[in-house]
Amino acid sequence: MKSKLFLLRDAVLVFGGLLLIWQSAVWMLKLPTYMLPAPGLVAKTLVERLPDLCDALLTSAEAAGGGLAASITVGVMIAMIFARSPWIRRMFFPYTILLQTVPLVAIAPLILMWAGQGLFAVGVITFIVCLAPIIANTTQGLVSVEENMVQLFRMHNASEWQILRQLRLPYALPNLFAGVRIASGIAVIGAITGELFAGSSAVGRGGLGYTIQYANSQLQTAYLFALVITATVLGFAFFFIVMFFEWLALHQWHESAVSRGGE
């Protein structure tokens, strides 16, 4: 417990040091604020423009959350099909890797063209980038169920549906959460990247990506910094929400959750 506190103190010291270097660099080099705003100015902007920042944050969170939720639903269903049929898995699994490697910036304009400007399109982009880790991890969990457990279920006349629902799905839950944890980070990046292209359908409804672009074009660099900080907060929030649900679902029985709690 004590060592953990000291660890935190060191990290805070580093942060303070960085702020100090940043502030003195701005003073000594006499940098114009559009090049590098001082930390104080960023903090001031953060407070002053809080309503705008919150609007952008909520818009992005909506797109990222919607896309992530859709990718979990569809991803788990695809994983279930993959787990059921090795044949289908061999045919289609390589393409899920394609989903992950295709450059987002290249497909984003295409999707906007097909799905229309606005929140929905951003959600679709998020959905696409989140899908791969969820499919891959969940499939892995579903197929790695111990053979003896499957045989135990068969011995007692379990149907394939019972085996899926009562054995494979709970067994794959830790893997599913590992996938969702990865996807939650990508979701925020995906939404913001999508918004860079999507533009704004209404004032203040452009999300963080659109607002970042706007601030950049207006040389409002302090606002840009504030937006980056807000985006980071959103990423953290997603990650911790997923961690919370993971804890909720696994802490009673799963070894990893247990040992983490026991430390």
Next chain:
Amino acid sequence: MSVYEVTLKGVTKRFRTGAVPVLNDINLNVERGEFVTLLGPSGCGKSTLLKMVAGLTSCTSGEIRMEALTLRSAHAVISFVFQDATLLPWRTVEKNIALALELEGRPKAEIAETVPKLLELVGLSEVGKRYPRQLSGGMKMRVSIARALATRPRLLLMDEPFAALDEMTRDRMNEELLRLRAEQNWTVMFVTHSVAEAVFLSSRVIVLAPHPGRIAHEVKVDLPYPRTAATRESAEFDELVNSTSRLLREAHRL
């Protein structure tokens, strides 16, 4: 004439066509109420044999018959205990025991009534609400056995159930298993590679030889039931363990 619970006739198992069979021409009759142990080195196909009786894998040729039953409907009267306890980690001990009953669609009231009795039977009444990770190896195995007994099997198939336990726990589990059998009187087919365990538990030990797996010897164990810790200290027990070990070594050389 005695009634055979299980009859194996010329049972052969190949994993690939043309390969050396894992099991070759096994003929074995198991009488009702017998405790038959398949003893042999790893790779002699003893677990495969047990899984064939359970209907979990098919035989390449030969036939397996259960008294008055086809293998398909045998599920209802057979229970299988695996080497690892195969408990579902997300279910409590109670829920794990209830699993087999739930899968077979027994009414909730019956399950609620049966589970506490089984917990008591295996001496785990206090830990019903715990999760498997909170149990010792021996306790997990007791839960596994309780789950197997939940469906009131006539034939219990046990595939090295105590192999992962330390020797003291294993001895105690052996004694408990015999106590339960005295109460419930199932027929047992048991797989192990421990000679002492085989002799202590069984009414008959089948010694298997490997490559291809086949029956090399049969040893009748005449030690009277109920057997207790004291049985292990008797001269007859020692003598049987020694002679069976000798047969096992010979079988290995064949």
